[in-house]
Amino acid sequence: MPTAYHRKKDPEAVREKLLAAAETIALTQGMQAVTMQAVSDAAGVTKGGFLHHFPNKEALFQSLFAAYVQRLETLLDQLFQADPLPHGRFSRAYIRAALDPVASASANLSGGIVPVFVGDPDLRRMWYDWLAAIEAKHSQTDSSATLQIARRAADGLWFARMDDAEIGPSDALLHSLLALTANAAA
Numbered sequence: 001m002p003t004a005y006h007r008k009k010d011p012e013a014v015r016e017k018l019l020a021a022a023e024t025i026a027l028t029q030g031m032q033a034v035t036m037q038a039v040s041d042a043a044g045v046t047k048g049g050f051l052h053h054f055p056n057k058e059a060l061f062q063s064l065f066a067a068y069v070q071r072l073e074t075l076l077d078q079l080f081q082a083d084p085l086p087h088g089r090f091s092r093a094y095i096r097a098a099l100d101p102v103a104s105a106s107a108n109l110s111g112g113i114v115p116v117f118v119g120d121p122d123l124r125r126m127w128y129d130w131l132a133a134i135e136a137k138h139s140q141t142d143s144s145a146t147l148q149i150a151r152r153a154a155d156g157l158w159f160a161r162m163d164d165a166e167i168g169p170s171d172a173l174l175h176s177l178l179a180l181t182a183n184a185a186a
Helices: 011-029 036-043 047-053 057-082 089-099 101-106 113-118 121-137 145-162 170-183
Strands: none
Touching: 011 036, 011 047, 011 057, 011 113, 036 047, 036 057, 057 089, 057 101, 057 113, 057 121, 089 101, 089 145, 089 170, 113 121, 113 145, 145 170
């Protein structure tokens, strides 16, 4: 007697498919287009499967944010460890993560998602809370006003590039900001 085929369940893979679908929709159509149904359809998952992983859209957004920040922190740690100069090391890592397309691509960081986060009040608060915490973590080496200005300039350039604004030669801007951090007083 033939036995029924049972698909092996892989809840983590389903969750990742849902997150990837949500990120793609947010990037291409905006946060308002990220609905349970749209994400479920794009991921090839039932709405019930969606609800198994995310009880509501807010939980999905928070998980999307957490996944992005985890990838960003991994990249920041790699760039931080590779920098031989202690003073300004975090700022240089942050600037490279924001502005160096090779570095961000290597970490699968679709930078365009950050403005989507910042456009939502709850996610914006989460972003700024995360930023304050990571800057506090590196305050021993990266708290000078010059380094803070360099990081905020990188944020502005990052956001402008995500909006396809003409910001000039990005390599020159990247190298100028990195030089600024190397010359910043402790």
